[in-house]
Amino acid sequence: MFACNGNVETFVLFRLSDKSEKWIEWILLIATCISAVAIIAILSLLVAFCLPLFTLGRIRGVLSSQWQPSGGYFGILPMCAGSLALSLLALSIAFPAAMGICTLLHVLARGVFNRFLLATVRFMTGIPTVVYGFVSVFLLVPPMREWLGAGTGFSLLTAAFTLSLLILPTIVLVLHARLEQIDPILRLASEALGLTPIQQMRHVLFPVASRGMVVAAVLGMGRAIGDTLISLMVAGNAPQFPVSLYHSIRTLTAHVALVVATDSRSMAYQSVFAAGLGLFLVTGLITLFIRKSGKAGREVRREKGF
Amino acid sequence: MEETVRKIMEPILSVENLSVHFSDKPVLQDVSLSLWPGEITVIVGPSGSGKSTLLRAVNRLNELYPHCRTSGSVRLRIHGESGDVYRGFMALSELRQRVGMVFQTPAVFPFSIQKNLTLPLQVYLGVNGSTLTERMEEILRDVGLWEEVKDRLRDDATTLSGGQQQRLCIARMLALKPAVLLLDEPTASLDFKSAARIEKLLLNLKRRYGILAVSHSLAQTRRIADRVCVLREGRIVQELDHEHLRDPDAFQTIIDVAF
Amino acid sequence: MKRVSDRIVTGAAWLSGGGLMLAAAVVIGFLILRGYKNLDLALLFGDTPWQAAIMGERPVFGGIWPAFMGTFYLVFLSSAMAIPIGIASGIYLAEYASRRLRSLLGFFVDLLAGTPSIVMGLFGFTAILFLRKTLLPEAQTCLFLAAACIALLVLPYVIRITETSIEAIPEPLRLLGYSVGFTRWRNLRSVLLPLASRGMLSGAILAVGRASEDTAVILLTGVVAHAGIPGSMFDKFEALPFRIYYLAAEYRNLGELDQGFATSLVLLCISGTLFLIAVCLQKSAEMRWKRR
Ligand SMILES: Nc1ncnc2c1ncn2[C@@H]1O[C@H](COP(=O)(O)OP(=O)(O)OP(=O)(O)O)[C@@H](O)[C@H]1O
Ligand SMILES: [Mg+2]
Numbered sequence: 049m050f051a052c053n054g055n056v057e058t059f060v061l062f063r064l065s066d067k068s069e070k071w072i073e074w075i076l077l078i079a080t081c082i083s084a085v086a087i088i089a090i091l092s093l094l095v096a097f098c099l100p101l102f103t104l105g106r107i108r109g110v111l112s113s114q115w116q117p118s119g120g121y122f123g124i125l126p127m128c129a130g131s132l133a134l135s136l137l138a139l140s141i142a143f144p145a146a147m148g149i150c151t152l153l154h155v156l157a158r159g160v161f162n163r164f165l166l167a168t169v170r171f172m173t174g175i176p177t178v179v180y181g182f183v184s185v186f187l188l189v190p191p192m193r194e195w196l197g198a199g200t201g202f203s204l205l206t207a208a209f210t211l212s213l214l215i216l217p218t219i220v221l222v223l224h225a226r227l228e229q230i231d232p233i234l235r236l237a238s239e240a241l242g243l244t245p246i247q248q249m250r251h252v253l254f255p256v257a258s259r260g261m262v263v264a265a266v267l268g269m270g271r272a273i274g275d276t277l278i279s280l281m282v283a284g285n286a287p288q289f290p291v292s293l294y295h296s297i298r299t300l301t302a303h304v305a306l307v308v309a310t311d312s313r314s315m316a317y318q319s320v321f322a323a324g325l326g327l328f329l330v331t332g333l334i335t336l337f338i339r340k341s342g343k344a345g346r347e348v349r350r351e352k353g354f
Numbered sequence: 355m356e357e358t359v360r361k362i363m364e365p366i367l368s369v370e371n372l373s374v375h376f377s378d379k380p381v382l383q384d385v386s387l388s389l390w391p392g393e394i395t396v397i398v399g400p401s402g403s404g405k406s407t408l409l410r411a412v413n414r415l416n417e418l419y420p421h422c423r424t425s426g427s428v429r430l431r432i433h434g435e436s437g438d439v440y441r442g443f444m445a446l447s448e449l450r451q452r453v454g455m456v457f458q459t460p461a462v463f464p465f466s467i468q469k470n471l472t473l474p475l476q477v478y479l480g481v482n483g484s485t486l487t488e489r490m491e492e493i494l495r496d497v498g499l500w501e502e503v504k505d506r507l508r509d510d511a512t513t514l515s516g517g518q519q520q521r522l523c524i525a526r527m528l529a530l531k532p533a534v535l536l537l538d539e540p541t542a543s544l545d546f547k548s549a550a551r552i553e554k555l556l557l558n559l560k561r562r563y564g565i566l567a568v569s570h571s572l573a574q575t576r577r578i579a580d581r582v583c584v585l586r587e588g589r590i591v592q593e594l595d596h597e598h599l600r601d602p603d604a605f606q607t608i609i610d611v612a613f
Numbered sequence: 614m615k616r617v618s619d620r621i622v623t624g625a626a627w628l629s630g631g632g633l634m635l636a637a638a639v640v641i642g643f644l645i646l647r648g649y650k651n652l653d654l655a656l657l658f659g660d661t662p663w664q665a666a667i668m669g670e671r672p673v674f675g676g677i678w679p680a681f682m683g684t685f686y687l688v689f690l691s692s693a694m695a696i697p698i699g700i701a702s703g704i705y706l707a708e709y710a711s712r713r714l715r716s717l718l719g720f721f722v723d724l725l726a727g728t729p730s731i732v733m734g735l736f737g738f739t740a741i742l743f744l745r746k747t748l749l750p751e752a753q754t755c756l757f758l759a760a761a762c763i764a765l766l767v768l769p770y771v772i773r774i775t776e777t778s779i780e781a782i783p784e785p786l787r788l789l790g791y792s793v794g795f796t797r798w799r800n801l802r803s804v805l806l807p808l809a810s811r812g813m814l815s816g817a818i819l820a821v822g823r824a825s826e827d828t829a830v831i832l833l834t835g836v837v838a839h840a841g842i843p844g845s846m847f848d849k850f851e852a853l854p855f856r857i858y859y860l861a862a863e864y865r866n867l868g869e870l871d872q873g874f875a876t877s878l879v880l881l882c883i884s885g886t887l888f889l890i891a892v893c894l895q896k897s898a899e900m901r902w903k904r905r
Contacts (some may be wrong), residue, residue, distance in 0.1 A: 072798045075707055079701035080710070083772070084721040091729065093739045096573035148629030156626055158420060165630055168637050175640065175890030176826035177882060178854040182877050183640050185861045214638055236522075240415055241474045241530065243449030246619040251477050254819050257466055274729025276829035281861060301731045301829070308738060308833050324735040328728060336726035339720065 094328060097321040108320045111274055115287035122319045126289045128326070130297035133290040134279060135272035141212035143265055146219040147254070153220075154227055154243035154253065164222070173217040181281035185208040189282060191195055196294060202284030205293040211278045219268040226260025263341050270334040273329065276301035300327055356460035358553070366391045366564040367412065367534050374416060374427035374588075380406050382588045386600040389534065391515075394556060394565045396575045401613060406458070408585065409536040413438060414446065420609055423611055426462075432533055451478065455536040457520055459543055460519035462511040462526075467503050470511045470522060489529065497525045497555055517548025517585030524555065532548040535559065538569040541574065553578055572609060576602065584612040627657075641881070645875060648878035651871045657681065658880075677876050683756070683850035686843060687831070688824045690760035695768045696817045702768075703775020703813070726769035729804045734833030737762040741834075754835030757846040762830045765822035774819065776893075777807055778812025781902055811901070821888035822879035826880065830855040853880045 101107045109128025112123030132157070153162060188209060193201030230253060238248045244303070254261065276299075279285075287305060300323045307320045365388035374382040382404045388394050398403050407416065418423045427438040432452055437443030443453070463470050471490050475481040494500040499521045503514070511522060520540060527535065537556070541549035551596065556565060556578055569575045575582060576599055584592040592612040598605055631725045659675030702722070706715055744752040752812060790800030804815075836855045843850040853876060860873035 061737060066796075069796055069798050071734065073705075076701045076705035079698045080705045080772075081716050082698055083702065083725050083768060084718060086768075087721050087728075088722050089740075090732065091734045093736060093743060094732075095670070097739050097742070132757075145629035145632065148626040151626040156623065157630070162624060168634055170892055171885070171888070172633070172637050174638075174885050174892075176820065176828075176854060176884050178693075178828045178857045179644070179877050179881050180533070180640065182857050182861045182873065183643055185872040187639070187643055203864055218634065229463075232461060233457060233459065233461040234798065236415065236418065237457065237463070239418060240413060240455040240457075241449055242447035243474070243476060244447055244619055246622045247477050251473060252463060269738070270727060274727070274731070276832075277733040277858065281858065301729060304731050304735055305829065305832050308735070321737070321739065324732050328732050329730075331727045332724055335720075335723045338727075339723060 065180055077126070082162055090328065094321055094325040098325050100316065101322060107322075110322050113289070117316050120315075123325055124300065124303065124319050126287050127300045127303045127323065129289050130204075130279075131273055131301070134211060134283065134297065135269055136206060136218070137204065137208035137293075137305070138211035138215060138272045139269050139333070141208060142216040142268060145216055146223055146264065146268075147261075149220050151249050152224050153155050153224055155249050161218055165322060169217045169220050172213075175331040177214060177275065177277045178281075179279045180210055180214055180234050184278075184282050190339050192294075193235055199296065201282060201296055202282055202296050204283060205295050207279050207283035208293075210282055211272055211275060211330070214267040214275060214278060215271045218271055219264045222264040222267055223260060225255045226264070227243045230256050242305075259341055263338055264267045265335055266337055270331050274301065274331055276296070276305055359585060363390060365389055365610070366431050368429045369408075369412065370429065372408070372411055372424070372425045373413055374404070374429065375423040376407075376419065377421040380588055382411065385588070385590055387583050387590060388563045388595070389566050391533075391564045392561060392568060393580040394560050394578050395583065396572070397566070397568045397583050397585055398572070398575055398609070403585045404588045405585055406538050409566065409568060410537050411457065412439075412452055412534070412536055413455055414517065415450075415455065418557060430534070447478070451530045451538060452532055453534045454522070454532035456523050456527055456538065456540050460512070460516060460523050462522055463510050464520045466508045467511045467514070467522065470521035471526055471529055474526060478530065482517075489507065493525045493529050496559075497521045499525060500553065500566040505562065506528060517544045517547070520548070521546060521555065524552075525603045528559075532563065532569070534564045537565065537613060539568050539570055540604060549574070570607045573605070576605060586612065623731070644878045644881060647871070648874035648876075649877035651876065655662040656872060656875050659747060663792040677853065677856055677872065677879070679840065680851040680853045680876070681858040681879075682842045683836070683840070684825055684853045686756060686759055686850065687763065687852055690757065690846070691824045692763060692817070694764035694819055694821055695771055698764075699771025699816070699820070700767050700775050700813060702772045703816075703893055704779065704801065704806075706772065707776045708797065708805070713748040714791055715756025717844065722769050722772050725765065726767075726773070730827050730829040731833070733766050734764045734830040736765075737834040753847075754833070754849070755847045756835060756843050756850045758852070759831045759834040759836065760846075762834050763824045763827060766827060766830060767823045771816045771820050775813050777808070778809040778816070778898060780814065781899065782808050783902060804877060809898075811894050811898040818887050818894070819829065819890040822884045822891065825887070826854055826884045828852075828858055832856055832858075853883075 101110060110122055110124055112121070113125045114121040114123045115126060149165070153166060157165060169341060184206065187203040192206045193199070193307045196205075234252060234256065235248065238252045245250065246252075277297040279297075283287040283299065283302065285298045285302055286296040287303070288295065292296045304320050304323050304327075307316050315321050362519065364546065369388070370385075370386050372382055373380065383495075385408060387395065397408060399405055405407045410416045411424055412583040414424075418425060424440065427440055429436055429438050430443060430449070430452065432444075439449050445448075450610060464475070465471065468490065471493065472481075472486050473488065489503075491500060496505065499518060503509075503522075504516060511519065514522060520543075524537075524540070540556075543553050553574065556567070559565065560580075567578070570576075579590055579599060580596065582592075582594040583590050584594070592608065594605070594608060598608055614682040621715060628682060657676050657678045659678075682861060700717075706719060710718060717833045738754065741752050741754055777892075786808065787805065790804040795803065799885050831852055832855065835849050836852050838851070838855075838859050857873060857877050860869055860876065864870045
């Protein structure tokens, strides 16, 4: 561009600004590297604080099944199981519901209702987590206690209901974004073949979007595992294996919050670092998986903020 | 002789005074035409004249657009019974099964070739097992695709060439045993050779089905059409039959005037 | 038979859609119903006269003013860190980075976005432990630490939204500046950034919203129940979401419970409003390119 200009003045101008251009580029690059530095710092700090577990051979103590600090037991396996059970349960409530809502959005509902439903879903992602927790303590826990006879009402099931409400909008939005990208001619073609709306959804649209469905589920699972407040507020926090829906459980995230707030024994702390490292690795793997799913991942990123 | 045959036979499809509005904009006005079995009727006309809309009005596909309004009647004649599809002659999905449609651009599902064909059969007719594979082979032979795809039935259908995809779409439509075929520029996105194959296929198929097609190519129209309707700004301005089609120059003149 | 399964699925779909709307309505309605009567000055300032409270002449007991100010400081500090860095990163990723660098750095951004907030809090906590052992034996969790961790938490949102709003600009406009001889930065400053500003603003507002609602991070990085208004960046602090969490578990009387509801309502309004503004901006930014 400049070469064919051949104009000396332009050329000089270009050379002059060239230097500051470089500076700007460097500044921007450094800003970008902050994310990378942060990730490396998180990982190395957590690993560093977990190291004593290995050098002192305490790792088996942490990876055991009993948590009783007063008795010297610091196992976090019940919390791992609790996290897994809670997030799976929440996902198994939220995912079918998300499929239903996407069916409404794409083939059943029309016009104003459709837009209103989507707006509601969007808005729900903006409701603070702590508000969900607060409402559910006073609205969901008492009936669970009284009607289901579920102990104190602070239980796996209560937390799963609340948590599913929290992750539902994310799943719906990711799935919806994927379905939106399907070429409308496929809808037209399946309509022309005489498939009913539900059949179109079941046999054409969902199968075409299958990758996106997996991504949506995994992403929902990631959010469920990473959530702290819901389980902290309504799951009861008893450090025991999840044996029934009506029993209280404690998740890894809640465990971290509780121990840091109350305990001060070094072994208890180390179990917390192990829990944190585990959470970080699991969510890292989930991120990796979503990125590997290529195109679907990009939609996720776009929808994630909402 | 031909005339007498036509008089004895009733049309398999007759469109009467059909008008279509898209949010108050008239797209088709007072269109009437008839379709006899064993004939290919071709609709020609400038872009935007409503050809696709006319085809979609026949199988009520326009209803997918909420701002579309249709009046007039489309009478269909199946197994000796006839009725107006807009007055509940048959259920919507049955109508779509009886009146198959192929789009301008091939719309294969991004599944395997096999699944593309068997999906409607399974979902819709509940056909299964060996009947299914037999039926599939039979139809693929019908459209002349069997030899080309028999070893790769499990491949993704989107890996087929455009012409093959379009024939697969025709096959998928034929699988449901329709009575009337609606073809919206079936060779629009194809090269000369693939187009020739599809033309040949259509000439074969017309013995068993009533065919209503849209074409942009006058040469092609002359090769396959038994009757031609010229559509302009939503109205049929000219109907031509064999007489006019025989002489290329006369045909050209008529079309020139009509456009 | 097919029809029956169709009906069942249809019913289930409407049920889930209805359930979702009902749940949203119940959450919001319940808070409004229980909380609106307590939305008054006493909620904020307790018994302290409001002028005195705002001027900081007298401490507030019983009101949520300290929590409100704590959240305000927290959001202000974390936005001051996250928004400039996020916008700079977004610009770099969208305009400067080579494909490989972009994919690599983008991976870190994604990792950051996927990191649970409790882990981010734990990071802050371990950082303090680390500082105590090495440079600063007196280091303790504080407002500044919490703000830094929250900044990390919301950083990916700002980055991604900046990046996508620059990318959404149609190709001809993106190249417009170059065609009149602008350098890369000049083109960015005079063409791309003004065009992408609406989307970027929405990202910033979204980040503010996220920062105001997160609880898990501050739980580990220095929030305490009765800290009062922090005097400096290195003090402990209170925050609205933490106040809600605290009241849900430890309310001592009905008055405090009512305060919990009212506080929830306040927080819902704050982050709901921010969120709506962000989404509207985002939509209008998207529509701008779609209409063309
Ligand atoms: N879904 C729709 N909504 C609104 N207007 C439509 C819709 N479909 C078609 N139209 C309008 O109806 C008119 C006829 O469209 P149609 O697709 O039937 O034309 P066509 O004759 O098939 O053109 P072409 O040869 O380019 O395919 C056009 O003006 C078009 O803008
Ligand atoms: Mg057309």
